[in-house]
Amino acid sequence: MTEKTMTIREMCDAYDVTPRTLRFYEAKELLFPIREGQKRLFTKRDRARLKLILRGKRFGFSLEEIRQLLDLYHLGDQQQTQLKKTYEIAQDRLADMERQRAELDEAIDELKEQMKWGEKMLASMNATKRAAE
Secondary structure, three states, X not given: OOOOOEEHHHHHHHHOOOHHHHHHHHHOOOOOOEEEOXXXXXXXXXXXXXXXXXXXXXXXXXXXXXXXXXXXXXXXXXXXXXXXXHHHHHHHHHHHHHHHHHHHHHHHHHHHHHHHHHHHHHHHHHHHHHHHO
């Protein structure tokens, strides 16, 4: 073990994750730390995989998609298959995100219009109330 390993606490601090998250990814066979009794030691490979997992999660990839992409790393084709599959999933995810953004923009605009109407109604009610006093 000549490469630098990291403990679970060091991983948590470095990547802003919880021990539970790391154990979960290990149980899902996304990470493969070295086990020394109850102690887990994470290698450079584990750190690289965790970076990819976190990036994939941030972009909305499912854990199964992330696992499939990580598994393509060792095909021996200079990661061409892995990159191609990642690109395909990313295209689909981007289309979903853009669709969600459009829906959110529409909802925001509609809410703003409702709030303007509400402001006018409140102002009208207040004016009526003041006139009656």
